[in-house]
Amino acid sequence: MNDSVVxxxxxxxxxxxxxxxxxxxxYDSSTAYYQGVILQISRLISCSTDPVKRSKWTEAQQKLAIELDQVKQLQNTLNSLRSDLERETNTSAVAGAGGCSFEVDDSPWASPSRDPDVWPSPKCADHRSGPPPRPPGRPAKRGGASSKPPTRGAKSASSSSSRKAPTPLEKKPAVPSADGKGPKREVKKDDKAPKEEKTEEENSDSGEKKFDPSGYDRELVDLIERDIVQSDPNVKWDDIADLLQAKRLLEEAVVLPMVIPDFFKGIRRAWKGILMVGPPGTGKTMLAKAVATECKTTFFNVSSSTLTSKYRGESEKLVRLLFEMARFYAPSTIFIDEIDSICSRRGSESEHEASRRVKSELLVQMDGIASSSDDASKVVMVLAATNFPWDVDEALRRRLEKRIYIPLPTLEGRVSLLNINLKEVKVDEDVDLEKIAKKLEGYSGADITNVCRDASMMSMRRKIAGLRPDQIRQLSKEELDLPVTREDFDEAIKRCNKSVSADDLEKYVKWMKEFGST
Known part of the structure; x- marks a missing residue:
């Protein structure tokens, strides 16, 4: 069994x-690997007794054989192009010698009518009708009729070199300098150099920074850029009702160090870690996205799934690479949602070794942020949120310097939430949002959003009750889009109960009295 797994x-x-x-x-190495894999699969097929496995391995072997054929076709094509380029380069070198042109026919299908080792006498170009040849070492004049036209061989060589891209296995031709006058430089045989130069040119043209994946696993870099980085979450402060204290603290940690960087130095340095604590549905995730949108910082949205890998040691590499990319794209915000699932208390019996290594790497990287430069343009802030603050590790709690409580919305906050949720919906004039907000005491922000959504659909439900789908399609938009009445809200409140209990609120208040830092 172990041999098969290996x-x-x-x-x-x-x-x-x-x-x-x-x-x-x-391509030579690729062909060798493909042939070895096909041979290994053949041995597995011969040793296997399960017909299902044999058929699957046979199918995989056929697909790999197709890939091997494609690699061989590419190699043959490049070899033929390489031979054509060498032939045309030799032709251009002979034709450009001394300003004389040679008529050399080295096409493979032409039969030689002379001794191939004896060169024919050169037929020099007639210069009587044009200007005399330029002496060597004298710079040519730009423009005008005095500029010498290129020879036929040189034109052939330039056109052929533009058609064929150099491969990593061949020596690349010398390239003239940017001004056309300086000495020629030789491009070394490094297949990564052209890619890096092209990337730098593209980045300079677009004006955007691009993280250099050299020295890191390219797959991990692509994973973070694809699943974690969000340049513009498009959530503004006005989209969040109430929570004035949390907004003030976040602005102090991110905005003010960029406005007055000379003040936030030394002991006044900006906060590097903030933990938002509160019941679910109170707006912790929206606050983090609003920070990235309003402060124009790069937003790294991290969850436990994005930092988990089945391969040993790869989760720690992801954590380190995450903070390296955050420093590169600084100012940036690393938002870790439900941080208790990633960095719970260490030392428990159910803790796995891999989980402990990830926690240790996360703590080390956060210490690196705290000891980094005080430059406001390089600020990296860790913003964490949790519904279970009592499960967070003590060392991480110490590194998250500010621990703020995100409570249930107040009366003013509930009124603001109703206005935000109903701004695109018609509301009857008899509806008093303040009275409705008083009925919603103890509801979280998400609960209030559900009440508004349910109330806005009440008129549509009454209109389509008992109708068939074809009759519903015949209804106009004006018949369905009716104003939301007070009765609709009353019925929606009866259907949607609050999701946070009084016992849960007492736990948060008790924890904040002991560990809070607002």
């Missing part, structure tokens, strides 16, 4: 190496 892993690793070698242009 064989499966070896096959997966060899297929990965074969594809990477093909992408990098090392």
């Amino acid at each position: 064989s499966y892993r070896e096959i997966c690793d060899n297929v990965k190496m074969a594809r990477e070698a093909a992408i990098l242009g090392s």
Whole structure:
């Protein structure tokens, strides 16, 4: 059983190496890997007794054989292009010598009518009708009729070099300097150099910074850029009702260090870690997104799934790479939602070794942020949220310097939430939002949003009651889009109960009295 598992892993690793070698242009190595994998699969098929597994391995072997054929076709095409380029380069070198042109026919289908080792006499170009040839070492004049036209061989060489891209296996031709006058520089045989130069040119043209993945696992970099980085969450302060204290503290931690950077130095340095504590549905995630939107910072939205990998040691690499990219894209905000699932208390019996290593790496990286430069343009802030603050590790709690409570909305906050949720809905004139807000005491922000959503659909439900789908399609928009009445709100409140209990609120208040730092 262990031999089969090892064989499966070896096959997966060899297929990965074969594809990477093909992408990098090392077609000989890629062909060798593919052939070895196909041979390994043949041995597995011969040893397997399960017909289902045999059919699956046979199908995989056929697909890999197709990929091998494609790699060989690419290699043959590049070899033919390389031979054509060498032939045309030799032709251009002979034609451009001394300003004389040679008529050399080295096409493979032409039969030689002379000794191939004896060169024909050169037919020099007639210069009587044009200007005399320019002496060597004298710079040519720009523009005008005095500029010498390029020879036929040089034109052929430039056109052929533009058609064929150099491969990593061949020596690349010398390239003239940018002004056309300086000495020629030689491009070394490094398949990564052209990619890096092209990336820098593209980044300079677009004006956006791009993280350099060299030295890191490219797959991990792509994972973070695809699943974590959000440049503009599009949530503003006005979209969040109430929570004035939380907004003030977040502005103090992110906005003010950029406005008055000379003040926030030394002991007055900006807060590096903030923990938002509160019952679910009170707006903790929206506050984090509003920070990224209003402060124009790069937003890293992290959850336990994005930092979890089945491979040993890869989760710690993801944590380190996350903070490295955050420093590169600074000013940036790392938002860790439900941080208790990532960094719970250490030392418990159910704790896994891999989970402990991830927690240790996270604590080390957060210490690195605290000891970094005081430059406001390089600020990296960790913003965490949790519904279970009593499960967070003590060391992490110490590194999250500010611990603020996000409570249930007050009466003014509930009125603001009703106005925000109903701004695109018609509301009857008899509706008093303040009276409705008093009935919603103890409701979270998410609960109030559900009440507004349910109330806005009451008129539509009454209109379509008992109708068939074809009759519903015939109804106009004006018949369905009716104003929301007071009765609709009363019925919606009866259907939607609050989701936070009084016992839960007491736990949060008790924890804040002991560990709060507002």
